[in-house]
Amino acid sequence: MTKPTDHLTQPDAAPALLRLMTIMARLRDPVSGCEWDKMQSFETIAPYTIEEAYEVADAIQRGDLGELKDELGDLALQIVFHAQMATEAGHFTLAEVLDGISDKMERRHPHIFGDDPTGGHHRWEEIKAAERAAKADDPSVLGGIALALPALxxxxxxxxxxxxxxxxxxxxxxxxxKILEELEEVSSAATDEHREEEIGDLLFAVVNLARFLKINPEEALRKGNAKFERRFRAIEQAPGFGDMTLEEQERLWTEQKAR
Known part of the structure; x- marks a missing residue:
């Protein structure tokens, strides 16, 4: 049973992590390992990593802590999987990954781990920006924003x-x-390619409005999706729903919204 202070040290985490690392190393063994695991690469595993991160977010949104525990395990497996492949290729080890993030956390919290009393989130952003600028590969203020992120x-x-x-x-x-302007440009677009471009501009403008309102657009759309799904699942249970006119379906939708 977890004790109130276990979150401070989690003394049982080290052997559990070592066990998972050992399992992954065995699965990747070139002679006796699992055929599927042996043939994987960073590129083939990346989609699973993204999927597991979303499943963690889904468990959180549903408030299912039992499921969250399981999904965090699946996500941890992804980290160990990538680190094992990197170790085999001589790039880096899981220990280096963990030391790297530990160093970063200490470096970006000087008011906690250092002697700078002026720390806080603003210092985090300043330090992060300085680290980004120090990377010669992309000095732009937009550098480092992952292309694989959801578009919103x-x-x-x-x-x-x-x-x-x-x-x-x-x-x-x-x-x-800007939203009204982009709506007009969508309407006036003459080709499918141009309409796609203007729809992109419209979505970008909506994200900007969400930012001004301090709303996470990805989370807002996720909740909007869930609300639509919940309501549609309810109305499609009506007898003969698929044969109804649009007006009849709309009436059911309006009734469901009022509940």
């Missing part, structure tokens, strides 16, 4: 980064007007 989330990050340079609307009227 990446749009929000791009906008936040750009805003730090002063490239931003002075108030919320700007994003609101």
């Amino acid at each position: 989330e990446r749009a929000a990050k791009l906008q936040k980064r750009a805003a730090r340079t002063g490239f931003d609307w002075p108030d919320i009227d700007g994003p609101r007007a």
Whole structure:
């Protein structure tokens, strides 16, 4: 049973992590390992890593802590899997991964682990920006924003980064007007390619409005999806739903919304 203070040290975590590492090493053994695990690469495992991260988020949203425990295990497996492949190729080890994130956490919290009393989230962002600028591969303020992020989330990050340079609307009227402007441009687009481009601009503008309202657009859309699914699942249970007219289906939808 977990004790109230276990979260401070978690003394049982080290052998549990070692056990998982040992299992993965055995699965990847070139002679006696699992055929499927042996043939995997960073590229083939990456989609599973992303999927597991989403399943963690889903368990959190549903408030299912038992499921969250299981999904965190699946996500931990992904980290160990990537680290094992990197170790085999001589790139880095899991210990280096863990030491690296530990160093980063201490470095970005000087008010906790150092002697800088002016720490806080603003210092985190300053230190992070300085570390990013020190990387010669991409000195842009937009550097380091992963291409694999969900498009809404990446749009929000791009906008936040750009805003730090002063490239931003002075108030919320700007994003609101931009949405109306982009709606007009969608309507006036003459080709499918142009409409796709304008829809992209419209979505980007909506993300900007969400940012001004301090709303996470990815989370907002996730909740919107869940609400639509819940309501549609309810109305499709009506006898003969598929044969109803649109007006009849709309009436059921309106009734469901009112509940």
